[in-house]
Structures are given as structure tokens and as C-alpha cells.
Amino acid sequence: MQKFNILWADDEIDLLKPHILFLQQRGYDVVTVNSGLDAVEKVEEQNFDIVFLDEMMPGMTGLEALQQIKILKPQVPVVMITKSEEEHIMNDAIGAKIADYLIKPINPNQILLSVKKILQNKQLISEKTNLSYQQDFRNISMAYNDAIDHEEWTDIYKKLTYWELEIDETENKSMQEVLETQKVEANANFAKFIKENYLDWLNEPNIKRPTLSHQVMKEMVFPKLTPGKPLFFVVIDNLRLDQWEIIEPLLSEYFVVEKDDTYFSILPTTTAFSRNALFSGMMPSDMARLHPDLWEGEDTDEGKNNKEEEFLQINLKKNRLNIKASYNKILQVNQGKAVLEQFSNLLKNDLNVLVYNFVDMMSHARTDMKMIRELAPNESAYRSLTHSWFLHSSLFELFKKISEAGAEVIVTTDHGTKRVNKPYKIIGDRNVTTNLRYKQGKNLNFESGKVFEISKPELAKLPKFNISTSYVFAVEDYFFAYPNNYNYYVNYYKDTFQHGGVSLEEIIVPIMHMIPKK
Structure with missing residues (x-):
């Protein structure tokens, strides 16, 4: 076990000897002082893993010592201990970025729990995560080796994504290779499943099937339209389930996920096919046959997604929806800013469709630019780039405005990437x-x-x-x-990172209906 050094400052430190012995018996080194000033001097002289500060000490108070310690060594976690339950003291301590807050009388186990939570948190979480995944490993393997339907495949993909994100948070990522092997095996079985079922989904009217790209708006968006209330439909191009999972916590402050769902992207899992199908409500052969003026085939050099707004209008008309709808495609920063500037006008519409292309551009840039590949050398870093983009994006600002306005939003993508x-x-x-x-x-x-x-x-x-x-x-x-x-x-x-083919990551697509917390 790693040796941890603890500094404990309390003007009645002699009364805390049982607590200190309790920690020492468990392998912790504890240095004690009687005042806030002594605590600051010790932190300046010596390195500590954690500092316990009594709030009410004569001379320099615990809060004053806390401020000095944070200036000297801002990364050292400080636990404030106090007899007072006054809210303003708690607020001041939290505002000064304390690691924990304990109210006297305290018992040894409280102290031990606080130490473990702060100093051994990652280690204990890693051990628990690895053990839990090992226990679930067999269940997942048995599931995808059985004859299962699309709903069970969705559950398997969600579980694999959950464990991927959990293992990514562990210290040494010791189970990552095992998980990668399991994902490879799951994808091999998923490919067989798609080969056996995909054409039947499109040609057998009474077969059980997932919602596919061309059915999404009719089945998942249009039913959410409410007269007099604007609905936002946001499509983030090329967003995988794991990427959604790491940006969703940023939105949880503003929205509650009313429905956490998925649909299956059609083949090919590319923007030209799947997103046109999403907006038109038609499969590609029908778009090419019925609207040759809008559909751009593979034999042309024209952009394949320049007619999405027209396809959307056709879909609305086909479903007899005489509503006011807007469509915006955001490819550049200035376009995102323009959407924010005209937000009040969007609130006058029944449906606002917005397409954000950054994630797709990021995957292409990673292929073409060495610097981006070095910034995102693996799946974890690729997710991190997505998180960083979203945190500072006009899209996040848009979500905040939507929540503030009390409007609902449906978020999805057109396909994933492999x-x-x-x-x-x-x-x-x-x-x-x-x-x-x-x-x-x-x-x-x-x-x-x-x-x-x-x-x-x-x-x-x-x-x-x-x-x-x-x-x-x-x-x-x-x-x-x-x-x-x-x-x-x-x-x-x-x-x-490529798309167009058959994999869990490309085909099973997240779609979320979110209602504002406001």
C-alpha cells in the first residue's frame, strides 16, 4: 500500500489522539499542529497528500489557513472540520474548493472514509470496476452468442459502451484489452445478424424490426409536435453512442432525458444515404426514383446532402403536417453564431431542424492531418476531443437557450463511425x-x-x-x-475513423428526447 502523508491542524489536537492512532495503525503517516499558522508553515516546508483543518482555531482561522494553503499548493486536498453548522461557513469552504466537509463530533471511521474517498478513490473505483466487468463479461458473451433480436443487440451495445467508459476511468486500464477483444467478437456476431436480417426488415411487412433511418421522423419526431410549442430536432453528424454519453452530463444541468432510445441506420451508413433518408422519410431508391431532381447519385460530383431542406418539406407534406418549420446546417463557427443570434425567431416555429457537422469533420481531419491524429491517438482521446468541442461550441450555447425558453429537444445523429x-x-x-x-x-x-x-x-x-x-x-x-x-x-x-459499413458503432444510433429543467 502506498504511504500517504496527512497533516492535521486543530487547537485541541491532543484530544484527537485516538483518531490519529487509528489512522497510523492503517499505514498513514500523520503530522499534527495546533494552529492555522503552523499548518501553513508545514505545507510550505513539506509535501502532504491531504490536510485536515479545524475551522475554529485561535489566531488564523481554518478558513484563513485554507486560503493560504490553496495559494501555496492549490492541488493539495483540504478537509474542513467544524462544530458550526452555519451555512455561510459551509459556503465559504466549498467556494474555496475544499475536498470534504465534516461536522464535529467526528468518529474515526468518518475520517478514514474521507481519506479513502479522496486519496484512494481512483484505486478503489478501478478495483470495483474491473471486478464488476469480469462478472458481467460472461453474461455479455452468452447474450451475443445466442439467437437474439435487434433490441437485445441494442442492450449489448449499450453495455459494452458503458464498460468502455467505466474502464477508461480506471487507473491502469488493465481490463481494456479484454473489453476490446469482446467488442471484436460482438461485432463479428452483429455482422452475421445484419446479414441474416437486414433485407427482411426492408421487404417483410410483418417482421419485428428496429426503427430505421427513414422512419425516425414519422415515428419519433412528428408525434412530439405540440401546437404553440417549438420543438428542436438536432442532428449531430457522425456521433456515436459513446460520444453522446460523454456530452450528456454537460446537458443534465439543463435537461431531463425523457426518453433514452436508439434506432438503426440504414446501409450504407454514410451521410449521403442515411441522413437523406432521415429527413425525407424515404429509402434511397425511392428518393432517386421519385425525386431525381433532388437525389445526387454516386456518378455525380455534386454534394450529396445539399437538398435536405427540400426532402424535409416533402416529408412534412407526406405526413400532412401543415406547420412552420426551419432548417439550418452549421458547418462553420459563424453559422453557429448566426443561429444563436436569430434564436428568438426560431421560437416562432413549430419545428426547428439543425444539423451540426463538426464531429464528422473531426473524423475526416483525423485521417488527413497528422496533428489531429496525434491529439486523438485512441478512442479515449477521440471522445475527449468531442467533449472539448461540445463544451465550447455554439451548439452547447443553443441547448442552454432552448432550456431557458422551456422548449423540448430531440437529439440524434445519422450514423456512427468505426x-x-x-x-x-x-x-x-x-x-x-x-x-x-x-x-x-x-x-x-x-x-x-x-x-x-x-x-x-x-x-x-x-x-x-x-x-x-x-x-x-x-x-x-x-x-x-x-x-x-x-x-x-x-x-x-x-x-x-470511417463509416459506411456494418458495425455496432455505425448502425446503432442514439436518439434522445429531452425536456428542460426550467
Whole structure:
């Protein structure tokens, strides 16, 4: 056990000998002083892991000593001990960033609990987290090896995400490799599940299925519309469940999550397909057939998501919703500021749709820019970048304004992203799509196995550009690479975040209905 040094300042320190012996018997070194001034001098001379300060000492009070200690060594945790229950003393102590606050009379176990909570918190949490995950490991493995439905797969993904975030908080992350192995195995089984069920979801009318991209607005957004009350629908492009989980605590001060839900992104899990489906309420083949003026195929160089507002209006009309709706896409800081400036106007609408593209841009920048890759070398750092962006973003400011206005908001994304590591050789002509997680074209050559091939696009409700068009989706953490210039290509794209294929992270999408606390 690590040796911890404790400084205890109390003008009646002799009366606390039983408490001090109690701590010493448990391996803690305790230095005692009789005044606030002596406490400050000791902190200046010596390093302590924790300081106990009596609040009412003659001369320099505990609060005055606390201020001096925080100036000298701001990182040293200080526990204030007092007989007084006056609120202003408590407020002053908390405002000065104390680690704990104890009211006399105190017993030895109270002191021990405070010490452990402050000094051994991470160690004890790590031990408990690792033990709990080990106990849950078998349950998760048994679950995804059984014949299960989409709801159970969602539960498995939520559990894996929960443990990923919990283990990330542990000191040595000793269970991280075990979890990564379990996620790989879960994704392999999930790919089989999608291969066996995806086409049935789209073609069998009476089968049990998840809500898919094109059904989200009709099933999850439109029913929440209330006359005279603005509803905000925020789509954060390319946001995974784990990223949502680390920004949700920032929003908990302003909102209560009324419903924590998910839906399944359609294939390909890319913005061009899944987000257009989200807003239009149609599958890609229907968009291409019914609205060729709006749908941009793979054979054009035009932006694939420039007509989202028009698709949204079509969806509203199809559902006979004669409402006032706005649409805003935020790609740059100034666009986010403009939305905040016109917020009062948004409150006059029944529905406000806002698309924020930062997370998607971040994943692309991580691929293309060495500096971003160094800033986010792993999943944990990638989440941290998301958290930092959101904390300082115009989107967070927008959420605060929505809460202040007493409006409700639905937050979701169009698809997730997968960190890819394994190349998969594929050959196609010059017209084959460039996406690393799916390929669409004719005469595609590849080894069957770790892919999901759809040779009849019409069954997947996907556009068919010629008689031999097919789609191939990478699964698990594979990405497609061409044989020519293979090594360069593999080295460039390995360990990057991509989307378009089949994985838990890309397909199972969070969607939250939040009501303001105000």
C-alpha cells in the first residue's frame, strides 16, 4: 500500500489522539499542529497528500489557513472540520474548493472514509470496476452468442459502451484489452445478424424490426409536435453512442432525458444515404426514383446532402403536417453564431431542424492531418476531443437557450463511425465509389467472407445505376483497399475513423428526447 502523508491542524489536537492512532495503525503517516499558522508553515516546508483543518482555531482561522494553503499548493486536498453548522461557513469552504466537509463530533471511521474517498478513490473505483466487468463479461458473451433480436443487440451495445467508459476511468486500464477483444467478437456476431436480417426488415411487412433511418421522423419526431410549442430536432453528424454519453452530463444541468432510445441506420451508413433518408422519410431508391431532381447519385460530383431542406418539406407534406418549420446546417463557427443570434425567431416555429457537422469533420481531419491524429491517438482521446468541442461550441450555447425558453429537444445523429484496422482487397473499375467501408459499382472482385454483399440493390432499397450494379459493405473493423499502391493506402488509412459499413458503432444510433429543467 502506498504511504500517504496527512497533516492535521486543530487547537485541541491532543484530544484527537485516538483518531490519529487509528489512522497510523492503517499505514498513514500523520503530522499534527495546533494552529492555522503552523499548518501553513508545514505545507510550505513539506509535501502532504491531504490536510485536515479545524475551522475554529485561535489566531488564523481554518478558513484563513485554507486560503493560504490553496495559494501555496492549490492541488493539495483540504478537509474542513467544524462544530458550526452555519451555512455561510459551509459556503465559504466549498467556494474555496475544499475536498470534504465534516461536522464535529467526528468518529474515526468518518475520517478514514474521507481519506479513502479522496486519496484512494481512483484505486478503489478501478478495483470495483474491473471486478464488476469480469462478472458481467460472461453474461455479455452468452447474450451475443445466442439467437437474439435487434433490441437485445441494442442492450449489448449499450453495455459494452458503458464498460468502455467505466474502464477508461480506471487507473491502469488493465481490463481494456479484454473489453476490446469482446467488442471484436460482438461485432463479428452483429455482422452475421445484419446479414441474416437486414433485407427482411426492408421487404417483410410483418417482421419485428428496429426503427430505421427513414422512419425516425414519422415515428419519433412528428408525434412530439405540440401546437404553440417549438420543438428542436438536432442532428449531430457522425456521433456515436459513446460520444453522446460523454456530452450528456454537460446537458443534465439543463435537461431531463425523457426518453433514452436508439434506432438503426440504414446501409450504407454514410451521410449521403442515411441522413437523406432521415429527413425525407424515404429509402434511397425511392428518393432517386421519385425525386431525381433532388437525389445526387454516386456518378455525380455534386454534394450529396445539399437538398435536405427540400426532402424535409416533402416529408412534412407526406405526413400532412401543415406547420412552420426551419432548417439550418452549421458547418462553420459563424453559422453557429448566426443561429444563436436569430434564436428568438426560431421560437416562432413549430419545428426547428439543425444539423451540426463538426464531429464528422473531426473524423475526416483525423485521417488527413497528422496533428489531429496525434491529439486523438485512441478512442479515449477521440471522445475527449468531442467533449472539448461540445463544451465550447455554439451548439452547447443553443441547448442552454432552448432550456431557458422551456422548449423540448430531440437529439440524434445519422450514423456512427468505426475505427478501422484491417485492410480488405477489392478490385473495381474507375467508377467504383471511393468510400472505404462500402463499394458500389459493377464487376467488383473480392474474396467473399468478411463482407456483406448485396447483389440485388433493389432488395436493399438502394439505387441501381446499371444491370450489374452491386453493393459490398465492410464489416467489423475492415476497410477496403485496392491492390495498386496497396501498402501506401493501407498505412495511410489504418487506424482511422470511417463509416459506411456494418458495425455496432455505425448502425446503432442514439436518439434522445429531452425536456428542460426550467
